[in-house]
Amino acid sequence: MTKTAWVFPGQGSQTLGMGMDLLDIAFAKEKFVEAEAILGWSIIDICQSNEEKLSRTLYTQPILYVIESILADILKEKEKPDLVAGHSLGEYIALYVAGVFDWSTGLYLVKRRAEIMDEAAGGMMAALMNFDREELEKLIAETPDVVLANDNSPAQVVISGTPDGVRKVMSEVKAKRAIPLRTSGGFHSHLMTAAATEFQEILDSVIFESAIIPVLSNVEPTPTIDAEILKHRLTKQMTGSVRWREIVLQLPENGIERVIEVGPGNVLTGLIKRTVSGLTLENIRSTADLPAECVV
Template identity: 50%
Template sequence: NTQPALFVVETLLVDALRAQGRQAQLVAGHSLGELVALYAAGVFDAYTGLRLIHSRSTLMASAGGGAMTAVIGFDRGELEALVAANDEVVIANDNSSGQVVLSGSPAAVAAVSGALRCKRALPLAVSGAFHSPFMAEAAAAFAAELAAVSFADAAIPLLSNSDPSPETKGEALKQRLCQQMTSGVRWRETMDQLTQAAIDTAVEIGPGSVLSGLIKRSCQGVGTAQISTSADLGL
């Protein structure tokens, strides 16, 4: 399963960074990455995180029937008006000022992305309408599992997907994670927090550099670095 595998790789890289004495000022993660961020902040151990990742991925995979489309280069006001007029589509990933992902029923997503004047609209190969109200049943089951899991207070302030304001209280972070499946990933606002906190370098942990690219284009004065393998740490 891809999600548990990513969690294992990324938490091992977090451990390697810790062993080198590196300390973050803030932590955040995009979608699945929020659980890695919670681990990095000391909210739960790796075994607990892996168990939650497995449950989350299984529940999300079983909640099919929706669609998602990425749209790039648009007028924000026009987009928000089109979404507000259709109760079967939401902005699932607000990735930057010029890039979002729509989620909802196939017909509604197609209607909004088709009506929106944008540079590109790219349907995504996904099995469901993730980060939308279509995930309500899966989210309720996940919340029931989370209720039995202890969340420690975070050692590092964490920016959650559903509320990207810095938070350290374990119970508040648990509640935010409960909301993640049905609410959007507010990454644009997360990047705003990096600028407001005067972060000089954002370190992306895991394969790829998508988030680093978004930060480079959106956060003036914030440098980026990628840690994809142990070789990037000099190991």
């Protein structure tokens, strides 16, 4: 059997109209209704017509959780992954698929995470493409208010920190492209410490189960099924770096030959392609990508 990993994208992969094809499936419609009861607002309304809300952290994160988890649940009728991982917010879907918590608990955690992160202010993030890694690491070391937030691939990273610090690094690093990101704060940095402390209390109130599928965590890219380790890693995620490049390097190390990205877009399969070779890459972005026998 071909060993397969499922990976789940995070914020930035959302697109207007995503998930609306799922309304033709009775099980999915029920999930949207259940989600509205937990969230207090309609995913369908936002995905159909409100691009401004869709791009706001408060709404983006719960919407991605719901749509990606529904696609994963449908796909599970046909096959099961040998390993799971998610990028930032995507880690919550990975943990749900691995059986660490139930669906409504996961959505509650994501809802509260999104609310807390949406209120965070005062920071800035920027994506850098095709840069000199050694030079960048030196600049970050010399700029105390900036960190490497997302190490996505050998040629693409995101930095985070104070606006002055991020702009300084952007102006000094030799990169093909340096793009400021539209975020409400400096995510995955020390600027999220207060938010992480608030969220810690919420995480502490939730019981994690041992995973039935090994999970590669953002802050510690080695697979584990241990509930306490997975929770501890998640508590560090809001302020810690997303070590996606290292997660990808772990895939072949763990015998993975095939990777399925479950969720809108193809960001993660693109990053994987630029990091390792020889893996079969697939995307399940909508019901059109699902095996025919899964769509009922």
